[in-house]
Amino acid sequence: MHATTEQLLSLRDGDAPAPAVEAHVQSCEPCRQELARLAGIRDQLRALPPISPRQGLWQSVAVASLSPKPATPFPWLSAIAIAASFVLGLALIQRLGPGFSAVDQSEPEVPIAEVVPSVEPVAVGDLQQRSRQLEALRRAMPQRQGVIRASTARTIADLQDRVALVDMRLNAAMELGLTPTQQQALWQERVILMRSLLQLEYAQIQSTRY
Amino acid sequence: MKAHEILYRVYATPVYSLASRMLQSAALADEVLQETAIEVIRKLESLREPDAFPGWIKRVAVNKCLAYLRSAWHRKSSATAPDAEIGDGGWLEGSDHGAATERLHGAMDLATALALLSPVARSVVWLHDVEGLTHAEIGRMMGKTTSFSKSQLSRAHERLRDRLAKSDGDKSCMPQPNSC
Numbered sequence: 001m002h003a004t005t006e007q008l009l010s011l012r013d014g015d016a017p018a019p020a021v022e023a024h025v026q027s028c029e030p031c032r033q034e035l036a037r038l039a040g041i042r043d044q045l046r047a048l049p050p051i052s053p054r055q056g057l058w059q060s061v062a063v064a065s066l067s068p069k070p071a072t073p074f075p076w077l078s079a080i081a082i083a084a085s086f087v088l089g090l091a092l093i094q095r096l097g098p099g100f101s102a103v104d105q106s107e108p109e110v111p112i113a114e115v116v117p118s119v120e121p122v123a124v125g126d127l128q129q130r131s132r133q134l135e136a137l138r139r140a141m142p143q144r145q146g147v148i149r150a151s152t153a154r155t156i157a158d159l160q161d162r163v164a165l166v167d168m169r170l171n172a173a174m175e176l177g178l179t180p181t182q183q184q185a186l187w188q189e190r191v192i193l194m195r196s197l198l199q200l201e202y203a204q205i206q207s208t209r210y
Numbered sequence: 211m212k213a214h215e216i217l218y219r220v221y222a223t224p225v226y227s228l229a230s231r232m233l234q235s236a237a238l239a240d241e242v243l244q245e246t247a248i249e250v251i252r253k254l255e256s257l258r259e260p261d262a263f264p265g266w267i268k269r270v271a272v273n274k275c276l277a278y279l280r281s282a283w284h285r286k287s288s289a290t291a292p293d294a295e296i297g298d299g300g301w302l303e304g305s306d307h308g309a310a311t312e313r314l315h316g317a318m319d320l321a322t323a324l325a326l327l328s329p330v331a332r333s334v335v336w337l338h339d340v341e342g343l344t345h346a347e348i349g350r351m352m353g354k355t356t357s358f359s360k361s362q363l364s365r366a367h368e369r370l371r372d373r374l375a376k377s378d379g380d381k382s383c384m385p386q387p388n389s390c
Contacts, residue, residue, distance in 0.1 A: 048321055050223050052226065053239070058215055149241060149244075
């Protein structure tokens, strides 16, 4: 009867099994080969190349580490914030209408062209009004406490960058020679980006509370 | 913060490698490294013995990896993979993704064979054979016994052997001591 893998692993790791097993392995060629193979696998595993994290992760660590830890597991202020965020969420959904759907945090943003409903064009004034409402809602949202996931932080930063880019283009509309249709498309894009941003931040507040 | 950054540069790659090997997900490894680093920043002052730092940070990172493996989200995503075998026993049963991938790819190196083990088997192999944790430590961290860790390691090595032998195309030449 040959040694089992578990017995051979014990021998390999210096945890001597029963003396009879050790004696058998010493005199058995297949068992000695298997013992050497197991030691070889361990050496190969240890020799696997290290995997380096992506550049820039430290920045998100540094930012996240500045967030204060909650003083108690469930402070009363948090309970109030939960209630407030519920009310805010309901108001948000009502204001944004039925097209307001969940953002998948694990996936990159869907191209704007696929998100914009192909309905009749909305007036620029309406889009500007909606944009202002979304800004106001975002300002009114409670501040998130605690650590944010790296992937979520990336998505939020990406959305903020895209909003900033749209703003930059809108501010330079004259210099860029944008047509009214192009400006309208930019305002529409801004509303969609703000919706996504707001929804993501709202979801973060909800996940923090629970 | 500069001192923390210097320290981060030292442990980032080992922690990230550990998390990547255990979780087989770059996104989750990001999370583990980030959460570990934050815990280091917040609790470093409470560490009395500098020599204990490497062991402490490894424990922190391993515990975070195990927490991800226990999570319902991770079990759900594992269950959608080929040959998923998650049963009522929860995360400890895990799933082994090997068979379908072997059919697809044929040849396989050790890193791939390791990645195809169930999450728990893979973790036990990595923690014991590479990180040097004892079976007692692994069992304790997983909320199981020393014997559990030993049997997981043994079965994992048998699967690694079978897969690597199959990929070499000379399985019949490999010693099979347990079959005698």
